[in-house]
Amino acid sequence: MKILVGVKRVVDYAVKVRVQNNTVDLKNIKMSLNPFCEIAVEEAVRLKEQKVADEVVAMTIGPKQATETLRTALAMGADRAIHIMTDLRTDYMELQPFAVSQIFQKIVEEEKSDLVLLGKQGIDSDCGQTGPMLAGLLDWPQITFAANIETDGTSMTVERETDSGTETIKIPQLPAVVTCDLRLNEPRYATLPNIMKAKKKKVDTRVAEDMGIDLSPRNQVLEVFEPAPRKEGIMVEDIDSLIDKLKNEAGVIA
Amino acid sequence: MILATISRCAVATFRRSHSIRQLSSVITSDVCEDIVHGPLTTFSEDEEMTRDAAKQWAQEKLKPLVRRMDDECKLLPEVIESLFQQGFMGMEIEEEYGGSGLNFTSACLVIEEISRVDPSVAILADIHNTLTNNAVRFWGSPTQKSKWLPRLAYGTVSSFALSEANSGSDAFAMKTTATPSKDGSHYTLNGSKLWISNAPEAGVFLVFANADPSKGYKGITAFLVDANTDGITVGKPEKKLGLRASATCPVVFENVKVDADDILGDIGQGYKYCINILNEGRIGIAAQQIGIAKGCLDIAMPYMMERTQFDTKIADFQGMQHQYAQIATEVHAAELMAYNACRLKESGLPFIKQASMVKLYSSQVAERAASKTIEWLGGIGFTQDLLAEKFYRDCKVGSIYEGTSNMQLQTVAKLMQKDYS
Numbered sequence: 001m002k003i004l005v006g007v008k009r010v011v012d013y014a015v016k017v018r019v020q021n022n023t024v025d026l027k028n029i030k031m032s033l034n035p036f037c038e039i040a041v042e043e044a045v046r047l048k049e050q051k052v053a054d055e056v057v058a059m060t061i062g063p064k065q066a067t068e069t070l071r072t073a074l075a076m077g078a079d080r081a082i083h084i085m086t087d088l089r090t091d092y093m094e095l096q097p098f099a100v101s102q103i104f105q106k107i108v109e110e111e112k113s114d115l116v117l118l119g120k121q122g123i124d125s126d127c128g129q130t131g132p133m134l135a136g137l138l139d140w141p142q143i144t145f146a147a148n149i150e151t152d153g154t155s156m157t158v159e160r161e162t163d164s165g166t167e168t169i170k171i172p173q174l175p176a177v178v179t180c181d182l183r184l185n186e187p188r189y190a191t192l193p194n195i196m197k198a199k200k201k202k203v204d205t206r207v208a209e210d211m212g213i214d215l216s217p218r219n220q221v222l223e224v225f226e227p228a229p230r231k232e233g234i235m236v237e238d239i240d241s242l243i244d245k246l247k248n249e250a251g252v253i254a
Numbered sequence: 255m256i257l258a259t260i261s262r263c264a265v266a267t268f269r270r271s272h273s274i275r276q277l278s279s280v281i282t283s284d285v286c287e288d289i290v291h292g293p294l295t296t297f298s299e300d301e302e303m304t305r306d307a308a309k310q311w312a313q314e315k316l317k318p319l320v321r322r323m324d325d326e327c328k329l330l331p332e333v334i335e336s337l338f339q340q341g342f343m344g345m346e347i348e349e350e351y352g353g354s355g356l357n358f359t360s361a362c363l364v365i366e367e368i369s370r371v372d373p374s375v376a377i378l379a380d381i382h383n384t385l386t387n388n389a390v391r392f393w394g395s396p397t398q399k400s401k402w403l404p405r406l407a408y409g410t411v412s413s414f415a416l417s418e419a420n421s422g423s424d425a426f427a428m429k430t431t432a433t434p435s436k437d438g439s440h441y442t443l444n445g446s447k448l449w450i451s452n453a454p455e456a457g458v459f460l461v462f463a464n465a466d467p468s469k470g471y472k473g474i475t476a477f478l479v480d481a482n483t484d485g486i487t488v489g490k491p492e493k494k495l496g497l498r499a500s501a502t503c504p505v506v507f508e509n510v511k512v513d514a515d516d517i518l519g520d521i522g523q524g525y526k527y528c529i530n531i532l533n534e535g536r537i538g539i540a541a542q543q544i545g546i547a548k549g550c551l552d553i554a555m556p557y558m559m560e561r562t563q564f565d566t567k568i569a570d571f572q573g574m575q576h577q578y579a580q581i582a583t584e585v586h587a588a589e590l591m592a593y594n595a596c597r598l599k600e601s602g603l604p605f606i607k608q609a610s611m612v613k614l615y616s617s618q619v620a621e622r623a624a625s626k627t628i629e630w631l632g633g634i635g636f637t638q639d640l641l642a643e644k645f646y647r648d649c650k651v652g653s654i655y656e657g658t659s660n661m662q663l664q665t666v667a668k669l670m671q672k673d674y675s
Binding site: 071072075189190191193194196199 | 299300302303304307310311315339340341342344345349352353354355356
């Protein structure tokens with residue numbers, strides 16, 4: 001089974017972003033591997049260790065610096081990588097999920113992948129669309145928010161997280177697109193020897209603009225602003241005033 | 255003597271590379287690597303990834319265990335195992351021997367990041383990497399390297415057994431002897447070492463003993479001794495002010511038989527090896543002290559920005575601002591000195607003076623940072639609710655081990671005289 005894992009280079013989760021000129025200021029900001037993509041890589045590597053998968057290919061769409069992201073994936077255990085170069089902003093401002101999923105579609109068809117593992121969403125754009133769109137383009141089954149995956153390389157049973165509980169879905173026949181949620185696994189730390197060995201693994205580079213895909217955004221971003229600062233809570237005297245406020249001020253009860 | 259030899263050939267290297275730089279069209283990439291003019295706080299991709307790996311491991315996996323290890327005066331076996339698994343124990347060892355083939359700067363970055371969380375864990379890794387591993391890499395025979403380096407990379411902790419009760423700064427006054435057998439096939443070690451870090455966990459000791467006391471210090475020889483050898487007794491760990499989780503013990507050698515094949519390098523050259531390896535090892539100590547200072551600021555700054563008195567964040571009081579700005583400036587100066595010393599060493603340029611300077615200075619900066627941090631935190635800084643008090647206790651040995659501050663000042667003074675003569 002050949003697995004293609006999407007890895008995205010995003011603003012590090014610990015960074016406090018600033019909005020400048022109606023856009024998130026990315027200058028000199030620490031960038032990292034998207035946490036959900038990291039979970040996807042971990043799952044792919046585990047499937048290889050269980051001998052269910054025989055090759056894990058990591059793919060990223062991004063600028064020159066995205067090679068670091070690929071290197072992390074390779075250090076975790078991916079066999080080789082594909083770098084789709086582009087200087088377009090990948091945080092939804094320029095490159096958007098529809099274009100991204102078409103790029104993935106092309107690579108999946110070339111690579112003849114049997115399983116695509118993606119993070120459920122990028123922590124910059126929070127779209128969660130690439131997985132479902134890709135499945136639609138490929139006409140493959142999709143399972144999103146996977147919290148547990150069991151497969152023998154032919155069929156797959158996935159536990160899917162929803163707001164009302166866990167849903168178990170069976171795909172009788174691969175290929176499929178699966179997006180990974182937080183509880184799926186705890187990613188390993190890349191060891192120093194593996195980080196150095198990752199340098200020797202094969203990385204194929206392509207240019208996004210040369211792939212014959214329309215990369216223009218489908219949606220126009222009108223405004224980017226920071227959320228209003230959280231207002232201080234207020235103390236109430238008794239239950240009646242609480243109910244009054246919930247009813248008449250907050251309007252959350254009838 | 256050694257210093258003069260090292261400076262002469264290093265100056266020659268520098269001159270050669272300097273003149274090559276002027277013929278810019280014929281610069282090879284390795285020469286270029288030596289004369290890069292980027293800021294000292296920028297690192298290569300390898301170095302950044304290495305630093306990030308250490309930072310993440312230390313902050314996420316190590317931090318929750320720090321207080322417990324300090325209370326129990328013991329490093330947890332799973333922490334040591336994790337150090338090996340993550341590759342933090344074989345950093346500069348070549349890949350063919352099971353290491354990561356990283357450079358000295360990378361090793362120092364790791365020491366700094368681990369120290370920022372727990373200097374006791376860092377010292378185990380520092381001694382292992384910068385003293386033992388590198389001594390074997392520099393002076394070991396191919397057979398010795400194949401025998402020891404993989405063990406050192408994969409799972410064997412090492413100790414550096416030099417000091418004795420009567421020989422600290424005056425290292426050459428050591429009394430441990432190594433008596434050769436009649437046929438010279440083995441040596442018998444007799445003596446007592448003191449202040450040996452990691453002794454209970456060590457699987458191998460790098461022991462300095464005199465194989466010919468009639469020659470004075472020129473009889474000192476370095477031996478790689480398996481900890482399982484009969485006759486070795488590791489005494490009880492000292493009860494210390496700081497670095498409590500790092501065991502510091504007496505180690506007694508009573509008729510310990512060591513194969514002549516396990517002599518590191520040449521007989522009687524041990525004095526040279528220990529001086530040389532400590533010259534560089536102390537840059538690692540500087541990295542530890544800088545990590546301590548940064549660890550203190552990591553606790554102090556968020557606290558000061560949250561704590562209010564008189565309706566003001568205490569971080570906004572000018573008196574406080576002046577103090578923490580001063581400390582941060584000194585930490586920055588120390589870190590530049592440390593990474594410059596690393597680059598000097600990597601370039602084959604003279605670095606002994608700079609290494610002594612940074613070891614001296616960084617231990618002073620760490621002490622100031624830790625002391626101020628407790629004051630800035632106020633009452634809570636004085637309790638064990640925060641790790642600040644631990645850093646305060648841990649930093650004190652920085653001006654003592656791997657060459658006391660007075661010895662560093664001596665070294666710098668002697669080299670200054672050389673510069674001006």
